[in-house]
Every structure is written in structure tokens, then in C-alpha cells.
Amino acid sequence: MEFNYNNTKINVKQGFNEIGGNFIIIENKDNKVVFDQGIRFSRFKKFYNVNIQPSNALELRKLGIIPQSDEFNKIFISHLHLDHLGVLHLLNVGTSLYVPDKDIFNVFIEPYKESSNWTAYVSPPIGVNVMDIRDNGNEVLPLSVEHSAYPAYSLYYNNGDTRILYSGDFRLSSPLRFLDSDLHNRIHDKTLLEEYGEKGLDTDVLLVEGTNFSSATSPMQPHYFIEQINNIFDSHNNSLIMISVDPIDLEGLASLLLITKMKGKIPVFSGRRLIEMTNLWNSKFQLVDTAYQFEDKSIEFNIIDEEEILNSPQDYVIFTVKGNLINFGRRLSDASKGSVIISISTESKAESGEDENVEDNWYRALGFIIYRLRMSGHYYPYELKNILETIKPKKIIPIHTEATSVMCEYVKKLGYSCASPSYNSE
Ligand SMILES: [Zn+2]
Structure with missing residues (x-):
């Protein structure tokens, strides 16, 4: 035009x-x-x-x-x-x-x-x-x-x-x-x-x-978003919480890391892109002091294994990208039932080309409680x-x-x- x-x-x-x-x-x-x-x-x-x-x-x-x-x-x-x-x-x-x-x-x-x-x-x-x-x-x-x-x-x-x-x-x-x-x-x-x-x-x-x-x-306004995340953390205090984020949404990631810290939990990063991007953000803006990661091609944080997390799920929050959560759930099967997933999407479907139906079916099959929140860019x-x-x-x-x-x-x-x-x- x-x-x-x-x-x-x-x-x-x-x-x-x-x-x-x-x-x-x-x-x-x-x-x-x-x-x-x-x-x-x-x-x-x-x-x-x-x-x-x-x-x-x-x-x-x-x-x-x-x-x-x-x-x-x-x-x-x-x-x-x-x-x-x-x-x-x-x-x-x-x-x-x-x-x-x-x-x-x-x-x-x-x-x-x-x-x-x-x-x-x-x-x-x-x-x-x-x-x-x-x-x-x-x-x-x-x-x-x-x-x-x-x-x-x-x-x-x-x-x-x-x-x-x-x-x-x-x-x-x-x-x-x-x-x-x-x-x-x-x-x-x-x-x-x-x-x-x-x-x-x-x-x-x-x-x-x-x-x-x-x-x-309509996406959620920032203060409602914070309130909602607080509610989820408080109500599922004894469960394992897993959050899917977009590694380049720095403000979104930083917000969720802050809430994780305020609730006394430790973040665990999963997936190479997220590990590398978070490490870069951390070197520029100091977002976390204590954090772990799963074994990966890139090692930027201390390694933790899944067993440790399943022993005290209330102490950790897993941060990952979409798709990884499903693989995690499939590997652990029964142990992760009742875990909570917070799936953050920032963009409309036309911008990213995702199909959320398949994910939703998996979450249900794996016994996860899912909260899908949209924080707009x-x-x-x-x-x-x-x-x-x-x-x-x-x-x-x-x-x-x-x-x-x-x-x-x-x-x-x-x-x-x-x-x-x-x-x-x-
Ligand atoms: Zn954009």
C-alpha cells in the first residue's frame, strides 16, 4: 500500500x-x-x-x-x-x-x-x-x-x-x-x-x-497480572510451579523472577535459549542471585537434577520455553501430576504462529493445572x-x-x- x-x-x-x-x-x-x-x-x-x-x-x-x-x-x-x-x-x-x-x-x-x-x-x-x-x-x-x-x-x-x-x-x-x-x-x-x-x-x-x-x-493490565501471579503462587504453595516465558521479553521475565524471589523460591532454567538469554540479562541488569539450570549444551548456572526438584517441589520454580514443559511432564509422568503451569503469551497468534490446542491437550493428559495469561507487548x-x-x-x-x-x-x-x-x- x-x-x-x-x-x-x-x-x-x-x-x-x-x-x-x-x-x-x-x-x-x-x-x-x-x-x-x-x-x-x-x-x-x-x-x-x-x-x-x-x-x-x-x-x-x-x-x-x-x-x-x-x-x-x-x-x-x-x-x-x-x-x-x-x-x-x-x-x-x-x-x-x-x-x-x-x-x-x-x-x-x-x-x-x-x-x-x-x-x-x-x-x-x-x-x-x-x-x-x-x-x-x-x-x-x-x-x-x-x-x-x-x-x-x-x-x-x-x-x-x-x-x-x-x-x-x-x-x-x-x-x-x-x-x-x-x-x-x-x-x-x-x-x-x-x-x-x-x-x-x-x-x-x-x-x-x-x-x-x-x-x-484483551490482554491483562500490569497490576492485574501481578495480582494473578501472586494468587497462583500463594494457592499452590506446595506444588511445583512451571512457567513458560519468551526469553527476549526482558521485562516479563524480570517481573516473574522478582515475584519468584519475593515468594522465597529459587528459579531453575531449562532450555538453551532461555539459559543463554537469562545469563546475558543477568550480566547486564543483575536479575537473580541464586538460580539453577538443568543439564544443557550451555552451562551458565549451577546444575540441578530433576530428582532434587521432585524431592522439594515447593522450593523451586521452573522457567522454560513452550514445548519443554510437555517433555518434562512426559519424562516424569506420575511425579509431576498436580503441578502448576503458568503459560505466558505476549503476542497474538498472527505474530508467532503457535497452536495452543495441542499443548492444552498434553497438559490435561499429564495432569497439570494450567493458567494461561496474556501480557501484551x-x-x-x-x-x-x-x-x-x-x-x-x-x-x-x-x-x-x-x-x-x-x-x-x-x-x-x-x-x-x-x-x-x-x-x-x-
Ligand atoms: Zn514485536
């Missing part, structure tokens, strides 16, 4: 009227930038399942699941979710890839390199220059935002003709703000609305995500008013939502203007 403002063309190639797969090209006669190059999981699911997997990265491109980003030699990535980062394997040698944080990117990408399925294509080939987005020579101004992937940025771009703010994905608050504001401030010295005001920025066109305008169930629709009052854009383009026209109607009611696509749009 193509939009024009002054002499600037804003081409939302992917991510318009759909959730995920953002791919945005902004150009005038002198300059061109590309923001994100994500995987469209809603489309991925139309072609693939357990039996039919992608045979190569080019196939994904042919099917319109990933964009033609090899036509560009410079790409800015807002955050590391795959519906924004995408498949890097096809980028040309010599491409400058600006990522939110180079160190975090390197730890994040490592397991993909060794993957035995199509996700191996997520990692870039040798010769792509991975750089930190803050070192882009002031062409694009990254503004730190809070999201379920850390770090995440909104991207502000002034090409001399039009001033554009691309929101990326973002939320305005998380449980961590309420649980430990000091830690929160160490993680984010500033967030979007504060920094925008301080820098005195002006925006002509705001490309703003609207994920929660089309979500089937996105702002709530009622928060848009406040966002617009700070940014004061001249035009708004809703993206990353299935409710484009709903958002436009609402935006008009608030006294702002929604951009209309140009005549010969795709």
Missing part, C-alpha cells in the same frame, strides 16, 4: 491491514530507507504445517511470506521478533543491517545458526554487516520503546522533505514498572513519549501499530489518545493491525487525520 506526503513516497509493502511481517520503504528523490523485513506468519500458516516445511528460503519469498529485501543494501530493524527481523539468509553480501543491539543480536541468533529446520535461514550469511542501530550516522533516530522483545525502538526519520515516525511494536507499561521501578529505569532510561517531548520532535506522518485493536481477547486502544496527544502527527497510517478502518474512524474522532492510499497503490 502506497502513500504520498509532500514529495516522499511511503510504501507499506507488508504489514498493512495484517499483523506481522512489516516491510516499509520510504523514499524521495535523494534518499531511501527500509524499516523491518519480517516474516508474515499468517501467510506462512497457509502453506506449511508439521508435514510440510519450507524447503529453502527462496521458496518463502516466492510464496510472498518474506519480502524482496535483497534489493536494498541498508535495512533498519526495530526489534528482534521474527515478524520484524525476518529471514536474513537471502540478504546480499555487503548489506548494512542495523539491529537494536549488536551483542544481544549475536546471542539471540546463535541457536538459529545450528537449527536443523527452516529457522536456520533466520541467521545472516557471512558478509552482511551487522551494526548497532545507534551507530547509523544520524540518518535515522532510534527512540527506545518498551515491548515484549528487548531492546525495541521506534524509528524517527527526517529526509528533509517529510518527518516520519515509525512506531515499530510497543507498549506503554509492563508489570516491571510496578514491581521494581529502579530496575525498570536501569533497563529503559527513557521511553518513547518522554524522549519525544524532551527532544522537541515534530512528526508529519506517524506509522503506528494497532495490534490490540484487533485482538480476540502492545499498547491498549484506550492509550492511543495519549500517544497522539504527545506526538501530534499531521497524518496517521495504521499498520500491524487487522482493524485498519476501525483505527482510522477512531483517530478521526480524536481530531486527527488518517492518510489515504495514493491512487495507483498496489
